[in-house]
Amino acid sequence: MDLDALTGCLASSACLVTQITSGFIIGMLLFLVAVGLTLIFGVLKVVNFSHGAFYMFGAYFAMTVYQLSGSFALAMLAGAVGTAIIGLIFERGFMSRVYGADVLMQLLVCYAFVLIFDDVVRMVWGPEFKSMGMPAAFQVMPLFIAGGVVPPYYLLLIGVALAAAVVLGLGLAQTRIGKVIRAAAHNPGMVSALGINTGLIYGGVFALGGMLAGLAGALAAPVRSLTPGMGFSVLIESFIVTVIGGMGSILGALIGALLIGLIRSFGTLGFPLFTEGLMYLFMVIVLVSRPTGLFGKEVA
Amino acid sequence: MTELRAEQGAPALDVSRTEVKPRRNRDALIALALFVVLALLPMVFSSKLLLDFVIRCAAYGLFATSLNLLVGYTGLTSFGHGMFFGLGAYGFGLMMQKTGVPVPVAFVATLAITFVVALVIGAICVRLREIYFAFVTLAFQMLIHSTILSWVSLTGGDQGLRGGIPRPPFWGIDLSNQLHLYLASCALLVIGLLLMRQIAQSPFGYTLRMIRDNATRASFIGIDVWRAKLMIFVLAALFASTGGMIMALFVSGAYPEFAYWTTSGEGIFINMLGGVTTFLGPMVGTVLFLILNDTVTRLTEYHGLVLGTVILFFAIGLRKGLMDFAVEWYAQRRNGPGGRG
Numbered sequence: 014m015d016l017d018a019l020t021g022c023l024a025s026s027a028c029l030v031t032q033i034t035s036g037f038i039i040g041m042l043l044f045l046v047a048v049g050l051t052l053i054f055g056v057l058k059v060v061n062f063s064h065g066a067f068y069m070f071g072a073y074f075a076m077t078v079y080q081l082s083g084s085f086a087l088a089m090l091a092g093a094v095g096t097a098i099i100g101l102i103f104e105r106g107f108m109s110r111v112y113g114a115d116v117l118m119q120l121l122v123c124y125a126f127v128l129i130f131d132d133v134v135r136m137v138w139g140p141e142f143k144s145m146g147m148p149a150a151f152q153v154m155p156l157f158i159a160g161g162v163v164p165p166y167y168l169l170l171i172g173v174a175l176a177a178a179v180v181l182g183l184g185l186a187q188t189r190i191g192k193v194i195r196a197a198a199h200n201p202g203m204v205s206a207l208g209i210n211t212g213l214i215y216g217g218v219f220a221l222g223g224m225l226a227g228l229a230g231a232l233a234a235p236v237r238s239l240t241p242g243m244g245f246s247v248l249i250e251s252f253i254v255t256v257i258g259g260m261g262s263i264l265g266a267l268i269g270a271l272l273i274g275l276i277r278s279f280g281t282l283g284f285p286l287f288t289e290g291l292m293y294l295f296m297v298i299v300l301v302s303r304p305t306g307l308f309g310k311e312v313a
Numbered sequence: 314m315t316e317l318r319a320e321q322g323a324p325a326l327d328v329s330r331t332e333v334k335p336r337r338n339r340d341a342l343i344a345l346a347l348f349v350v351l352a353l354l355p356m357v358f359s360s361k362l363l364l365d366f367v368i369r370c371a372a373y374g375l376f377a378t379s380l381n382l383l384v385g386y387t388g389l390t391s392f393g394h395g396m397f398f399g400l401g402a403y404g405f406g407l408m409m410q411k412t413g414v415p416v417p418v419a420f421v422a423t424l425a426i427t428f429v430v431a432l433v434i435g436a437i438c439v440r441l442r443e444i445y446f447a448f449v450t451l452a453f454q455m456l457i458h459s460t461i462l463s464w465v466s467l468t469g470g471d472q473g474l475r476g477g478i479p480r481p482p483f484w485g486i487d488l489s490n491q492l493h494l495y496l497a498s499c500a501l502l503v504i505g506l507l508l509m510r511q512i513a514q515s516p517f518g519y520t521l522r523m524i525r526d527n528a529t530r531a532s533f534i535g536i537d538v539w540r541a542k543l544m545i546f547v548l549a550a551l552f553a554s555t556g557g558m559i560m561a562l563f564v565s566g567a568y569p570e571f572a573y574w575t576t577s578g579e580g581i582f583i584n585m586l587g588g589v590t591t592f593l594g595p596m597v598g599t600v601l602f603l604i605l606n607d608t609v610t611r612l613t614e615y616h617g618l619v620l621g622t623v624i625l626f627f628a629i630g631l632r633k634g635l636m637d638f639a640v641e642w643y644a645q646r647r648n649g650p651g652g653r654g
Contacts, residue, residue, distance in 0.1 A: 128617035
C-alpha cells in the first residue's frame, strides 16, 4: 500500500491528467470487449466465456496484417473482420447447438474453446510475447494537457471506442435491424413466427460482438504485448464490467468500463500489488448492494 | 438434462426416516469395503506411481464431489469452488510451516478457517441466482487469488508456498512416509465420500434437490432457501478444503494455481465428464480426468487443444457425463426399448 503516492497524485493536475487518460484507454478497450459480451447476453441469453479469445485474435490478426502490409487501417480492419468471421462460425457451428441447454453446457463449450483457441494461437504464432509496435503516423510528440502527457494514439483509441458506442446505441435504438434485434432479445418465438430468421440474427449478433472484441484487440495491439493467454484477463475484467453495469445494458457497460479503468489506473498508484483485488472488491460491493448491477433489470 | 432431474427429484416425496436407516448401514459397509480394497492395493501392486495416482484422485475426488453437491444437487453453478481447495492447501501448509502444531490440530484449524471464510463469502453469494452466482463466486476466487499473489511475505507470492511442509508423526502415523500418506488420503476420501453421501440422502439433501427444481415452491412451503443454500455452500467448502490439504501434503507445498479459476474450471469439467446426476459421477470423472490429463501431457505439448476437443465431445455430442449416460443406458435396457421409468 502506498497511500502517499495516491494522495500526492490527486493533488497534482499533471498526474491527474495522465492517470485519467490511462484510465480512459483501459476503460475504452474494456468497453469494446464488454459491450459485445453484454449484447450477446442480452440477445442470446448466453454468457460467452470465450469472448476474450476474440480480443486475442483481433490483436494477432492486426499484428500480422500490419507486418505484411504496413498499413495501420488495414490492420484494424483485419482485426475486426477476421474475428467477426470467427464469431459467426463459432456461433453457427457450436454455440447454436447448446441453446436452451443447461448454463453449464454453454459454459463448458466456451471453456473448451478457450483452451483450443489459446493452443491454436500458440501453434500459429508461437508461445512467446510479441509486439506490434506503434505505427509511424502516431510516433509524434505527445500532447501536454495541464502538464499531463497524452499520446495522440490514446486520443484515437478513445475516439474510436466512443464512436462505436454511439453507432451501436443509435443503431439499436433507431434502425430497423436494431429493432428486430431488440425484439428477438425480448421474444424470439414471436420474431421467428413473423418470418424473420432468428438464426441469422443470433449469428449476426455473435459476429458483431466478436467484431467489437476483435477491434479492441487490434486497437490494443500497438500498446500492449501479445501472448496466447492474453484474452483471459481481459475477459475477466470485461465480465466484471458487464456485471457491474448490469448484464444486457450498453450504457451500463460504458459506465462500468470507465469505473474499472479509473480504479485500475489510480489503484496502481495506491495499491500496486492489489490493483486486481480492488476490482474484484468493487464488483462484490456493487453486487451486494445491487444484485443485478447498476443499470441491470431483473431478468425473469 | 432438466427432465432427468425432474425424474430424479420425484421420489423425494415418499422418503421416510425408516427407509433412510438401512441405506445408511449399506453405504457404511460399501465405504468400509472400498477402504479395505484401497488399503490392500499396495500389497498387490508395488508401484509408487499407482499410489501417487490414488492420492491425487483422493484430493481431486473430494473437490469434485463436493462441487457436485452445489452444481448437481442444488443447482448452484459455482465457478469459484477452487478458492476453498486453495484455502485448504495454503491454510494447512502455513499452519504446519509457521506454528509447528500437530497435524490433527492443523487439520481441524484449517477446516475452522474454511468454515468462517465460506460462511462470509457464501452469505453474499447465495443471494444471487444462476449466472450472477457464477460470477460473484468467480470474483471472490480471483480476490483470494490476487491476495495470495500480493501477500508475498506470507504466501510466497507467485512462487507458491515452498520449502516443504513439515509433517511430524502423530498417533503412529508418519505422513512423510508415502504409504502412510496413501492410507491417510484413502481414509479421508472414503470418510468424506460417506459423509457427503449421508448429506445427499438426508432430508436436507432432498430439500436441496427441491430448491434446484423449484426454488419458489420450496420457499412457499416454508423452507428457508437462503439458509439451506448457505449450509450446503459451507459444507461443500469444507470437503473441498480437505481435498486441498491432501494436495498440499502430496506436493509438499501450495501454489496460487490451486485457487485460480482453472482449478474451478477443471472441477466443473470433471463433473461434466463423470455426470452430475449420480453421486459417484464426479469420482468417475476424476479418475478419467487424471488419466486423460497424464496421457495428454505425455503425448503433446498442446494439451489444451486435446482437452478442449474432449470437452466438446461431451458437451455437444453426449450432452451428459459418462455415469449419466451409463445409468440411462442401463435403465433403457432393463425396461426394454422405448420404455423408460
